[in-house]
Amino acid sequence: MLNDKQSREKWSQVGPHGPVTIHVIQHLRNVRDLRSLMLEAAFALQDEGLRHYVCLLHDCALKKKRLKLEFDSFQGVIRDDIKNRISFVTVNTDDDLRQADRVVLDITELHDRYRDALLVKPKASSREDVIGGLIQRRLMKMPPINPRDLAAQTGASLTTVYSAVNDYKQCIERDQEGALYLARFGTRDWERWLSAVADWPKVKFVDRSGAPRSPDKLSNLITKMGRSDVAIGGVLGAMKHYPELDITAAPHLDLVVHGSPNSDLSFIKELDPGLELADPREKFPLVIVHFVNQPANEFETSNNGKVYASLPQCLADMWGAGLTHQVEDVLENLRLK
């Protein structure tokens, strides 16, 4: 039985010649995962009822040439009656997605469910949660923390904590009692961490009124709503932590919701009736909602009642928006070296 996340990433639709399985895979980073995916598709097609298996690769790190090479090799080793019923489509634009249109009868359902699948949180995000927790402790000048407490605080398993420690072993040290702390965090470490966090699922909203509210105004309105589980992130959040930030105005409002991508976002309509849900690939959103799905958030409430996301989260939002110069400027001053 599929859980909710699996059913949102993989579903069945009716095609011209029979049932089709659509599988959305985000952030495919290596050949090992690709091969595993191909095998999964081949096994699924052993079921006589299934006609076609389509993998839609969103934000795939593998080049098309490499994908083709792998796919051709794979086709050479599987049964003839199966190999022509598997498709891999890299999707970066709407046009890319249209390549898959012909395999299903209900194209609208395909596009809607694809969009929904992009909101599902990737599986391997918790290592970044763990590192994010250590960064925040370092910024807050907090003492080292034992792995079990770090796991509890970040909502990660102990295995994930150790895996994160191993991934960033050049940055993390232990004190004499085995507690962990971030000893250093260089530019490359930041870039790696920021890139990973910036890739996390987000929901975008655009203005449809023709008279958009400014991000600053929207941040005031969210404060008036009195939500303690929604924080201001991105540029406006970073400006609070680092007032010297080299930017005059936020290009959009980043909000950080303490919850999963399945959280209720109906408050956005109350925030401003001109805001409407946009395609995840929208290039000029007015509001971007990010999610922090840990047991405890790192939000800070200022004297004027505004709730802000942590500085690392704000920097990740900015990194995702391409404000790399400004992020580097802040990092230069943080000097976690």
Next chain:
Amino acid sequence: MNDYLAPHEVLASVADAIPVDLRKDIIIVGSLAAAYQLLRDDDQSVRTKDVDGMVAPHAKAVVAATNVTNSLIDSGWTPKVNEGFELPSDEQTDAKNLPVVRLQPPNNAGWFLELLGAPSAIAPDEHGALRTAQRIRAKASHFELPSFAYLGVVQYMPTESEYQLRIATPQMMALANLLHHPEIGVTRMGASISGRKIKRSNKDLGRVVAMAHLMDLLNEDALEAWPQLWRDALQMYAPRNAEELLKIAPSGLHALAESYEDLDEALHSVNQGLLSQRPLTSFAFEIALKRLLNIVG
């Protein structure tokens, strides 16, 4: 309705024909006032034929309106004849047959100035009527000076213009319209607007939304000041029932939001008038209404 009026040209023309000491008794209200306050670009104009001037305060409205009428007619302005009313009228003319003061400037039949009087109170009269009237005895004719109960709130902090004429603020015109239409009435306007007979309440409530939208474009924080300004004005002009009136004020907007047909009429009306140079889509108009309701409740 085909004519566009440039607020500054019209105000200059009215001011030119009235002695300086009489100008301060006039508060320009209606679409021209809204255009003056909200259409800030020099080349912006508004589609209207009537320029409404309220003579205030109530205590001297009749005397001041008489003087203004005499002064304009002496300057060559001509009374506009309305079907069914007697012009010129005199002492023998029954009050119900008196024409209102509608004066066209010399050599320009494109628009007219209509005079109103400040009401004695921000409330219906003892018979529940929202419209009352007084007789003015000008040299050329007797006229009727009508007053609308809630329009009196425009006396609260009008803008002092460079023409020595005062201009009602959008916030107070909005409040007057809202108090006048706590629900969508069935009465339709006599004249059609681009081929459609519009309910009076839809026209007035639509203008409230349009003014809110235009003010929002000028300053996205401005609408938030409306509730307090309304409270201040009502405490000054209707202190005994200020809170009750404040509670009633948004009712008409709620009624408008619930009826597609009325919303459509309201939009048609403002797109032919105040927003004629930058018309809104029905979607954008609905958002402007919702934004306003988010603030005024």
